[in-house]
Amino acid sequence: xxxxxxxxxxxxxxxxxxxxxxxxxxxxxxxxxxxxxxxxxxxxxxxxxxxxxxxxxxxxxxxxxxxxxxxxxxxxxxxxxxxxxxxxxxxxxxxxxxxxxxxxxxxxxxxxxxxxxxxxxxxxxxxxxxxxxxxxxxxxxxxxxxxxxxxxxxxxxxxxxxxxxxxxxxxxxxxxxxxxxxxxxxxxxxxxxxxxxxxxxxxxxxxxxxxxxxxxxxxxxxxxxxxxxxxxxxxxxxxxxxxxxxxxxxxxxxxxxxxxxxxxxxxxxxxxxxxxxxxxxxxxxxxxxxxxxxxxxxxxxxxxxxxxxxxxxxxxxxxxxxxxxxxxxxxxxxxxxxxxxxxxxxxxxxxxxxxxxxxxxxxxxxxxxxxxxxxxxxxxxxxxxxxxxxxxxxxxxxxx
Amino acid sequence: xxxxxxxxxxxxxxxxxxxxxxxxxxxxxxxxxxxxxxxxxxxxxxxxxxxxxxxxxxxxxxxxxxxxxxxxxxxxxxxxxxxxxxxxxxxxxxxxxxxxxxxxxxxxxxxxxxxxxxxxxxxxxxxxxxxxxxxxxxxxxxxxxxxxxxxxxxxxxxxxxxxxxxxxxxxxxxxxxxxxxxxxxxxxxxxxxxxxxxxxxxxxxxxxxxxxxxxxxxxxxxxxxxxxxxxxxxxxxxxxxxxxxxxxxxxxxxxxxxxxxxxxxxxxxxxxxxxxxxxxxxxxxxxxxxxxxxxxxxxxxxxxxxxxxxxxxxxxxxxxxxxxxxxxxxxxxxxxxxxxxxxxxxxxxxxxxxxxxxxxxxxxxxxxxxxxxxxxxxxxxxxxxxxxxxxxxxxxxxxxxxxxxxxxxxxxx
Numbered sequence: 001x002x003x004x005x006x007x008x009x010x011x012x013x014x015x016x017x018x019x020x021x022x023x024x025x026x027x028x029x030x031x032x033x034x035x036x037x038x039x040x041x042x043x044x045x046x047x048x049x050x051x052x053x054x055x056x057x058x059x060x061x062x063x064x065x066x067x068x069x070x071x072x073x074x075x076x077x078x079x080x081x082x083x084x085x086x087x088x089x090x091x092x093x094x095x096x097x098x099x100x101x102x103x104x105x106x107x108x109x110x111x112x113x114x115x116x117x118x119x120x121x122x123x124x125x126x127x128x129x130x131x132x133x134x135x136x137x138x139x140x141x142x143x144x145x146x147x148x149x150x151x152x153x154x155x156x157x158x159x160x161x162x163x164x165x166x167x168x169x170x171x172x173x174x175x176x177x178x179x180x181x182x183x184x185x186x187x188x189x190x191x192x193x194x195x196x197x198x199x200x201x202x203x204x205x206x207x208x209x210x211x212x213x214x215x216x217x218x219x220x221x222x223x224x225x226x227x228x229x230x231x232x233x234x235x236x237x238x239x240x241x242x243x244x245x246x247x248x249x250x251x252x253x254x255x256x257x258x259x260x261x262x263x264x265x266x267x268x269x270x271x272x273x274x275x276x277x278x279x280x281x282x283x284x285x286x287x288x289x290x291x292x293x294x295x296x297x298x299x300x301x302x303x304x305x306x307x308x309x310x311x312x313x314x315x316x317x318x319x320x321x322x323x324x325x326x327x328x329x330x331x332x333x334x335x336x337x338x339x340x341x342x343x344x345x346x347x348x349x350x351x352x353x354x355x356x357x358x359x360x361x362x363x364x365x366x367x368x369x370x371x372x373x374x375x376x377x378x379x380x381x382x383x384x385x386x387x388x389x390x391x392x393x394x395x396x397x398x399x400x
Numbered sequence: 401x402x403x404x405x406x407x408x409x410x411x412x413x414x415x416x417x418x419x420x421x422x423x424x425x426x427x428x429x430x431x432x433x434x435x436x437x438x439x440x441x442x443x444x445x446x447x448x449x450x451x452x453x454x455x456x457x458x459x460x461x462x463x464x465x466x467x468x469x470x471x472x473x474x475x476x477x478x479x480x481x482x483x484x485x486x487x488x489x490x491x492x493x494x495x496x497x498x499x500x501x502x503x504x505x506x507x508x509x510x511x512x513x514x515x516x517x518x519x520x521x522x523x524x525x526x527x528x529x530x531x532x533x534x535x536x537x538x539x540x541x542x543x544x545x546x547x548x549x550x551x552x553x554x555x556x557x558x559x560x561x562x563x564x565x566x567x568x569x570x571x572x573x574x575x576x577x578x579x580x581x582x583x584x585x586x587x588x589x590x591x592x593x594x595x596x597x598x599x600x601x602x603x604x605x606x607x608x609x610x611x612x613x614x615x616x617x618x619x620x621x622x623x624x625x626x627x628x629x630x631x632x633x634x635x636x637x638x639x640x641x642x643x644x645x646x647x648x649x650x651x652x653x654x655x656x657x658x659x660x661x662x663x664x665x666x667x668x669x670x671x672x673x674x675x676x677x678x679x680x681x682x683x684x685x686x687x688x689x690x691x692x693x694x695x696x697x698x699x700x701x702x703x704x705x706x707x708x709x710x711x712x713x714x715x716x717x718x719x720x721x722x723x724x725x726x727x728x729x730x731x732x733x734x735x736x737x738x739x740x741x742x743x744x745x746x747x748x749x750x751x752x753x754x755x756x757x758x759x760x761x762x763x764x765x766x767x768x769x770x771x772x773x774x775x776x777x778x779x780x781x782x783x784x785x786x787x788x789x790x791x792x793x794x795x796x797x798x799x800x801x802x803x804x805x806x807x808x809x810x811x812x813x
Contacts, residue, residue, distance in 0.1 A: 093658035095673055104537050106559065111510065115517050115595045123443040123598050131599035132661035132791055135506060136538060136559035141792025144658045150670065153656035153794045154567060157508075157539040157557040165556050172574050178654060178677065193516070196525070197533030254497060255546045255555040260468060261534050269552060272497060388543040390555055 004234040005171045006244035006399065009084025010342050011076040011183075014225040015047040015329045019079055024346050028372060030355040032328050034210070034221050040195045044206050047223035047330025048190055058146070065129060066142055067110045068189040073101060073139040076226035077147050080183050084230035085242060093150025098179035099140050099228075100154045100170040102162030102186030103334035106136035109191035139187050151179030159386030160294065161253070162186050163227070163337025164394045168251040170231050180236050185338030187226035198222045203298055203387075210297035212324030212356060213306060215363040220296035223330025227338035229345075246345035247397040249379065250281025256389040263300040263387055270308035273391040274381065278312075281379070281395035285313050288320060288395075289377020290353050292340040293366075294385040296326040305385055306366060321373035322366045323347070327357040337384035341394055344380035348398035351375055404576040405803050407643040408487025408631030409743045410479035410587075414450040414624050414730055417478070419486050422740070423747045426755040427776045431729050433611060433622050439594045446606040450624025450731025451592050463548050470509030470535050471591035473544040475627035475736075480545050480585050487631040487643060489583070491549060500553035500581040501542045502572040503629070504564020504588035506734040506790075508538030508557075510595050541589060545629075553581045561790035562695075562732065564588050565628065565739030566798045570652035572632050582634060587739035589627035596734065597623050603662065605699055611732075612759035613696035613725035614703045614767040621697040624731030628739035630746070635803060647746035648803035650684060650783070653677025657793030664701055664789060668709030674795035675713050675785060682783075682799040686714050689721055690781035691754050693741045694771075695789045696725025697732050706787065707767040722779060724772035728758040738788035738796070745784045745800050752780040 012018060015033030016026040037043035038050060054063055054071040057078045063071065077099065081088060088094060110133035117126045132138055137155035144153050152173045158165040163186035170184030198204040198220075208218020237244050254272040256264035264270070278285060291309065295302040310317055325343050326332070332339055347353045352372050359370040367373070382394040411417060414432025415425035425432075435441075436449040452475070457466035460478035469477070480501075484491065491499065512532045519528050534540070538557045546555045554575055558567040565588030572586030590596075600606050600623055607620035638645055655677065657670035664671070679686060695706055703725075711718040726744055733740060748754045753776050760773035786798040 093656065093669070095655065098656075104539065106508070106538065108513070108536065111507070111513050111595060112517060114599065115510075115513055116520070118594070118598045119517055119521055123601065126598060126602050128599070128602035128604075131603060134595065134599060135561045135791045136508060137561050137790070137792045137794070138661065141656070141661055141794065144656045144793065145661065148658045150656050150658045150673070152654045153560075153658075153792065154654070155559050157537070157559050158555065159537070159539040159543070162539070162556075165554075169571065172571075172578070176574065176681065193533075196528070197536075200528065200530040201534055202530070253554045255501075255543065255552045257496070257546045257550050257552050260464065260544070260547060272552070386539070388540055389547065390539070390543060 003175050005174055005248040006232050006234045006237040007229045007246045007345055008232050008237050008242045008244045009080055009230040011080030011083060012227045012342060013049055013072050013075050015049050015223055020083055027328060027354045030357050032357040039190055040192050043195045045221055046190055047221050049225055067133045069107060069187050070139040070142040072189060072226040073187040074143050074146055076228045077143040077183060080228040080230050081147060089148040093148045095150040096180040097149045098151030098153060098173060098182040099144055099149050100156060100166045100182055100184040101140040102156045102166035104159055104162055104188060105194050107134055107138055108193050110134050112193050159388045159390045160333055160336055161384040161386045161390045161392035162334035164384040164392040167248060167341055167394060171248050174231060174233050182231045183228040184231050185228040186335035188224050188333040188335045190222055190224040195222055205297060211358055212295035212297050212327050213302050213364040213366055213368060217297040217299055220298040221330040223332040225332050226335055227342050229342060244399040245349055246399050249397045250277045250395040252276025252280055253392045258389060261387060263304040265304055267304045267307040267311060270304055270385050270391040271311040274308060274312045274393040277393035277395045283379050283395060287379050288381050289379055290347055290375040291320055291322045291381045292344045293322055293324040294383040295324040296331040301385055301387060305383060318365060318367055320367060321353045321375050322368050323353045324356045324368060340382045340384060341396060344382045344396045348380050401577045402579060403635040404573050404632055404649045405635045405638050405645045406630045406647050406746045407633055407638045407645055408483040410482030410486060411628040411740055411743055412452055412475045412478050413626040413740055414452055418482050426726055426729060426744060427753055429756055429758045433731050438592055444601050446601055446608050448622055449592060450622055452626055461548060469544055471511055472505060472509050472589045473541045476503060476541050476545050476589040477548045479627040479629040480549060483585060483629045483631045489631060494583055496550060497552045498582040499551035500575055500584040501545045501555045502568045502584055502586045503542050504558050504560060504568040504735040505538050505541060506561045506564060506590050507593055507596055509536050510593035511591055512536035514594060560794055561792060562734055563738060563788040563790035563794050563796040564735035565737060566786060566788045566796035569630060569742055569798055573649045576632055576634055582637060584632050585629045586632055587629035588735035590625055590734035590736050592625035607698055610759050611698040611728050613698045613728050613757055614771045615760050616762040616764035618698045618700060618703060620699050622731035624733040626733040626736040628736055628743045630743060645803045647749040647800040650799040650801050651678055651681030652798045653681055654796045659793050662791055664705040668705045670793060670795040671706060671709035671789060672712050674797045678797040678799045684783055688783045689785050691748055691784040692721055692723040693745050693786045694723050694725040695787045696727055698727060704766045707769055710769060718769055722754055722770050722772045724755055724757040726755050738786060742786050742798055745786045748781055748784060749800060749802050753778050754781060
């Protein structure tokens with residue numbers, strides 16, 4: 001029998017609020033963080049963590065050299081440890097606490113800025129202190145140093161599915177005894193480079209509405225933030241006397257391997273990922289009480305997801321409440337899977353799914369709502385499907 | 401738990417491509433370190449690098465057009481094709497949903513960032529092609545391999561810098577031993593970039609003339625590029641199809657110093673913990689290790705701390721375990737390094753020879769182990785350890801062994 005993996009806390013920094021209580025309140029109130037970009041004035045609408053004040057949690061010492069991703073992840077780490085009532089080592093490193101961080105663009109702004117400095121200032125005037133920020137795993141390394149996390153420290157990149165892959169990787173790390181506690185999730189920063197990238201690749205909704213699962217949607221809204229779940233074996237959690245919020249039950253992944261940079265509209269791979277997650281969790285589609293969707297408003301992905309859900313749940317699909325939370329905080333890329341998994345846990349606890357912000361009831365037969373939806377059941381399905389063809393799904397269970 | 405073996409090796413390296421060329425070069429002590437050719441180093445105090453010469457991506461790609469991909473993706477695909485060919489695998493014989501790709505990288509596709517900044521400097525930032533953005537993020541490297549091969553299993557990058565190859569091989573081992581996949585292509589890939597070169601140059605970490613790990617006069621590392629991918633599969637399935645088994649994967653260990661972004665913990669705390677965890681995961685004792693493939697970058701600090709860590713773990717027996725660094729020939733190929741080194745470990749087990757540390761002339765009192773200086777040695781190693789360390793203070797050690805029935809020293813879970 002597989003070890004039960006419990007989630008005993010979470011840290012979240014998001015465009016709709018930071019810290020678990022503020023995030024949950026905004027989410028269930030249907031708040032939406034879309035607005036004009038402060039990072040790139042010429043950009044249209046983004047979902048940024050506005051007025052981000054990392055000093056509030058991190059103090060002022062040593063944060064000057066941290067880039068935005070590292071700051072977001074360090075704050076999420078701080079909040080996650082606090083939420084799970086975990087103390088960190090006073091000195092040295094605690095070998096029993098690990099960190100697994102999903103990301104998509106990683107440190108792209110730091111890399112671009114470092115290279116830019118070489119181009120315009122000259123290679124001999126570049127600040128070598130900024131070089132460590134250019135490696136893709138620098139946020140995870142910075143958070144480990146700050147909080148003395150000496151266990152497994154890994155960074156996972158699987159496109160928009162990164163967050164769920166990271167959670168699975170962390171669960172395996174616990175099963176193989178590499179640490180007693182692993183913080184797992186993802187981080188993504190918005191910066192000039194990524195915002196430009198969304199504009200140039202045409203994924204951005206621009207001046208149009210971004211409405212998940214709505215045929216009128218003009219695209220997605222780029223977002224950012226960080227979520228980390230605190231994962232422990234159930235024995236570790238009960239020995240510490242903490243009550244978990246949920247259990248990680250099953251994971252599935254399938255790559256469509258069809259074309260460069262496109263969603264597979266037949267949804268075979270996404271369907272296979274969901275089916276594998278259900279089978280890994282040893283549950284039937286009938287046991288799923290709610291679905292936290294990957295949909296962002298980018299039509300090809302949304303169409304594919306709806307088809308995959310129909311393939312798996314058939315006629316029962318209309319009875320299962322679905323939430324598309326990217327309507328609230330945008331496409332948070334490498335962090336998206338972790339945000340969605342957290343929302344699944346909060347929903348199972350409350351037996352109530354948050355609203356899909358801005359939903360106006362058109363064009364989909366999924367049971368979405370602009371209001372909260374009651375749910376019945378112990379299991380939730382979480383999707384994270386990526387435009388490079390990668391698909392991941394996670395099944396989580398209410399803690400009992 | 402299933403037993404997992406390495407049955408195919410593909411490599412694109414500064415000393416040659418493909419398993420046979422790579423291995424011959426390493427045993428002959430050939431160097432891939434030359435003056436940098438892909439950009440002008442006039443502004444730098446150093447001028448050498450370890451680039452892959454004469455790489456023709458089109459030779460290896462059948463489905464995707466090479467010009468649609470960055471250089472790291474091209475390397476990865478070439479190495480994947482070679483690994484599959486070397487393993488004698490017909491992909492049609494596998495359930496494609498159960499064939500995975502798991503790769504490490506340090507920088508992903510940094511040449512896309514260079515292209516972006518070049519246009520920006522010309523005042524043409526609005527002219528940056530969409531492809532520069534879509535080909536940049538590192539997950540596309542694994543995705544490109546999956547698409548080129550048409551394989552649909554778990555597909556991910558583990559961008560844990562210079563230890564990423566070991567991380568990826570380790571995770572592939574987890575995917576296979578838990579039965580989540582039947583075949584995984586695992587390893588690492590990185591492309592030579594002015595960004596990496598400038599960073600190491602500004603840290604004063606690049607050696608001016610040669611890479612001489614563990615030598616008293618060592619002056620630094622030499623940035624390089626390349627890829628290595630291993631075909632990894634469940635042992636009984638590999639035997640059933642009559643595959644050549646180079647080595648069995650016994651286990652791995654990972655840790656974080658949580659000390660400094662670029663400098664190793666002065667006592668090698670994390671390095672010792674990673675090796676210890678690898679031994680425990682593998683069910684072997686330190687006394688059973690016959691060879692260590694060192695991280696051995698050639699920087700004064702790395703080599704001193706790594707030697708200290710090995711001595712801490714192996715105690716009085718440390719001097720009896722041969723340890724060598726093939727970075728003396730290959731330079732530091734970033735995330736490809738530990739994957740190429742894992743391939744070399746597998747070949748050491750398979751052929752009985754261990755590759756040398758080249759350019760070694762003067763012993764350093766602070767590095768007092770047997771570094772296999774300048775000549776390969778026939779020692780028939782059975783159990784070997786592959787060390788790798790990275791920015792972020794992270795450490796990964798991988799344990800490989802000769803695949804034997806009920807292998808000695810191994811307690812199968």
